[in-house]
Amino acid sequence: MDTKDLLHKHNLVRTSCRESIIGVMLQSGVAVSEEEIKNKVEGNYDRTTFYRTFKTLISSGIVHKIVVDNQVVKYALTETDNVDVQHIHFYCNECGQVNCIEGEPVPAVVLPEGYKPVQAELLVKGLCKNCSHG
């Protein structure tokens, strides 16, 4: 599945900004911040365009947003095959990298009477693979 098909499948116009951003995410493998994208993307896109593009990609389900802290926001591609399965996010306290833990679903949650859960976001903080053996 390449960038072009991905956009077309979600009925989105294929523009250079969208293709570039998705391209950076595909190459990166981990979640990326706005700044990281800006640095890796070829060409200078306006901040406004970035924000609007993120919104578009998110509401199409191509990308999801990970809010670690209100000052640390990252974006990652949503694996196409398990769109509605929630996955765990891991934040490394050492290097700041954010990983989507594919395959491990968010454990079922027990809530008191009356609460109707719809969606759950689990962010685990600690040391990632690279930073833990040191």
Add this chain to the structure above:
Amino acid sequence: MDTKDLLHKHNLVRTSCRESIIGVMLQSGVAVSEEEIKNKVEGNYDRTTFYRTFKTLISSGIVHKIVVDNQVVKYALTETDNVDVQHIHFYCNECGQVNCIEGEPVPAVVLPEGYKPVQAELLVKGLCKNCSHG
């Protein structure tokens, strides 16, 4: 445990701003935003003072911060008896209210080899008690 003792126990100077903020939180029962606090607090405190006060209260462990989205930040009192037990936060998609689900711990998480978890944040979104039966 009243506000005065709470501050004294954590070696914090007892000021009107801190007492007011804690007072609002005690009365509210749910997590509150900066704006909600500003509206309920008597007296006009500077925004700077609020931010600094939150930082102080958080690093003392009196209060914790709940980041729902990067534009939705709330604060809640930390129950003194279970400081290090992580609890679940519930965000209501309907009314926007955030509740600390005391008593239900965050379920243990299974992670791939190499990850060293330290802390976990679980935010469940859905309908709260008030909004679910309608």
Add this chain to the structure above:
DNA sequence: CAACAGATGCAACAAAGTTGCAAAGATAAT
């Protein structure tokens, strides 16, 4: 109640995000 440490208010700034509008680009039909 004096002296010191710490908290507050103000001003200025930095970062993050949004909105309206005109120009540029993509798509589809001729």
Add this chain to the structure above:
DNA sequence: ATTATCTTTGCAACTTTGTTGCATCTGTTG
């Protein structure tokens, strides 16, 4: 291929959120 249409992009201005330095004021201890 070229136009007509719709969408996206860039720019400018603005709002919201959060921070920093410094002078002033308040709480606490002796």
